[in-house]
Amino acid sequence: MKKKIITRRDVILTGLSAIGGLILPGCSKKVPPTYGNILRMGDNFTYLAHRALLPGQSMAKEYHRGDISSFPATGTTNPADTSWKYYSEDWAKTHKNEFANWGLSVEGRVARPKSYSLAELQSFPSRTQITRHTCEEGWTAIAEWTGTPVSHVLQHAGILPSARFVNFYAYDGFMECIDMLDAFHPQTILAYGMNGRDLPVAHGAPVRLRVEKQVGYKSVKYLQRIVVTDEFVDVGDTGWSWYVGM
Ligand SMILES: Nc1nc2c(c(=O)[nH]1)N[C@H]1C(S)=C(S)[C@@H](COP(=O)(O)O)O[C@H]1N2
Numbered sequence: 001m002k003k004k005i006i007t008r009r010d011v012i013l014t015g016l017s018a019i020g021g022l023i024l025p026g027c028s029k030k031v032p033p034t035y036g037n038i039l040r041m042g043d044n045f046t047y048l049a050h051r052a053l054l055p056g057q058s059m060a061k062e063y064h065r066g067d068i069s070s071f072p073a074t075g076t077t078n079p080a081d082t083s084w085k086y087y088s089e090d091w092a093k094t095h096k097n098e099f100a101n102w103g104l105s106v107e108g109r110v111a112r113p114k115s116y117s118l119a120e121l122q123s124f125p126s127r128t129q130i131t132r133h134t135c136e137e138g139w140t141a142i143a144e145w146t147g148t149p150v151s152h153v154l155q156h157a158g159i160l161p162s163a164r165f166v167n168f169y170a171y172d173g174f175m176e177c178i179d180m181l182d183a184f185h186p187q188t189i190l191a192y193g194m195n196g197r198d199l200p201v202a203h204g205a206p207v208r209l210r211v212e213k214q215v216g217y218k219s220v221k222y223l224q225r226i227v228v229t230d231e232f233v234d235v236g237d238t239g240w241s242w243y244v245g246m
């Protein structure tokens with residue numbers, strides 16, 4: 001996987017002058033900061049090149065039931081574990097309540113900010129997809145995910161025309177952001193089901209994001225809040241690339 005990224009970056013750096021002039025001027029807040037890091041600059045070039053050159057709504061490959069594999073759980077696997085550094089009392093409470101009082105807040109640049117219950121999300125149009133998850137640590141796994149498209153929820157909340165980014169916040173403090181092209185991608189869903197059952201705790205219950213066109217860490221587990229913004233929210237240098245499109 002590493003090799004692929006380097007190859008892609010080389011290709012993009014060669015084509016840089018062509019797209020650089022087109023997109024870079026005046027968009028300081030439209031792409032993430034690079035912190036003077038040359039690899040970060042590469043990430044942004046990859047992002048801008050993808051957005052300029054590739055069809056944004058191309059689909060991630062979907063698999064068959066028989067392709068479903070075992071699936072490791074990584075990062076936070078139980079936010080109610082008090083010995084865990086990202087322990088969440090709020091998540092533990094809503095889990096104890098079988099998520100009856102859980103709500104996903106959708107706020108920011110939307111006309112009708114509100115909190116969506118699990119039942120409400122489950123009543124929205126649903127999509128089921130069998131896809132391959134690719135973790136930056138070098139493993140992949142295939143599972144079936146069921147959820148409602150992020151696009152449906154954003155439109156339900158009345159997303160404003162100036163909005164450009166969608167920020168996802170989790171109970172364990174994890175946060176990720178995607179742009180509108182990924183947010184409105186048909187395979188970008190708020191998943192409440194995995195392999196035909198409720199989403200297990202270890203995989204982000206009750207609802208997680210699935211962004212099939214990006215590396216695994218963009219698929220935020222234990223969702224708590226979605227904030228729509230006009231500009232890129234700079235949370236500082238996390239050491240993780242913002243754009244990890246595949
Ligand atoms: N809230 C939250 N979301 C997260 C993580 C996490 O630690 N916390 N880890 C990320 C990473 S690096 C990966 S590979 C996947 C792991 O999902 P899984 O546990 O279902 O395999 O979730 C992503 N989303």
Ligand SMILES: [Mo]
Pocket residue numbers: 074134135136137216217
């Ligand atoms: Mo990961």
